[in-house]
Ligand SMILES: Cc1cc2nc3c(=O)[nH]c(=O)nc-3n(C[C@H](O)[C@H](O)[C@H](O)COP(=O)(O)OP(=O)(O)OC[C@H]3O[C@@H](n4cnc5c(N)ncnc54)[C@H](O)[C@@H]3O)c2cc1C
């Protein structure tokens with residue numbers, strides 16, 4: 239979905255999201271990562287059809303006015319100069335790292351993009367910067383059913399990648415909760431700085447209702463305003479299965 243927005247929207251940072259009114263008489267807005275800023279006043283969103291709200295959004299005629307709150311939340315931080323980056327994205331999580339990947343691709347340092355999906359039809363790696371012949375930008379894919387790339391999960395790609403990754407590399411993860419937590423655990427075990435974007439069902443989207451809290455080493459934090467991007471080392475991560 240590409241939407242034009244008014245003049246009052248601050249430029250989104252990689253990892254930030256917007257909160258959309260799906261116009262279906264639903265009580266709650268729905269959060270979506272900013273997946274692109276193709277021109278001033280435009281936002282690109284990538285929306286997987288999941289339930290009532292996303293179905294309603296997908297059925298809106300082009301030109302419909304929708305209320306947008308945002309950009310919201312804390313996004314990703316850029317790696318220090320000289321540090322290679324590894325992006326781990328599962329399913330529609332590609333939307334959450336797309337702006338980040340575009341920025342990282344402008345740096346001279348290596349960028350490896352690991353993308354997973356349930357099957358080849360759901361792989362979204364083509365929305366990320368293309369691999370380059372010199373190997374500075376790399377893409378690897380995995381599918382649960384083995385229809386493209388490595389048969390298995392994106393975490394299995396990460397395990398292989400971590401064997402070759404220098405100690406100063408930074409790992410960024412976005413996707414289904416179990417996947418991001420598992421990837422975060424793997425990166426931390428390898429001693430790398432890792433940032434994960436967490437998904438949580440949201441109500442206000444601005445830190446007021448505390449309906450989206452996540453357990454951290456410093457107490458409960460809200461995913462919508464303290465996150466959605468967290469330094470993985472600050473979280474109490476429970477996802478240890480390579481989901
Ligand atoms: C910060 C953030 C960024 C997101 N970015 C994107 C994005 O770029 N593209 C995209 O397709 N999706 C994204 N999501 C997930 C998206 O918000 C949900 O899929 C959407 O709200 C589902 O709405 P629905 O009305 O269609 O489904 P519902 O009918 O509300 O729910 C259907 C199913 O999805 C689950 N669900 C609902 N909301 C969420 C949620 N926020 N996280 C996890 N599960 C949920 C419900 O428990 C239920 O099982 C993001 C979520 C967050 C928190």
Ligand code: FES
Pocket residue numbers: 439440441442443444445446447448449450451460461462463
């Ligand atoms: S959704 Fe209300 S505090 Fe996060």
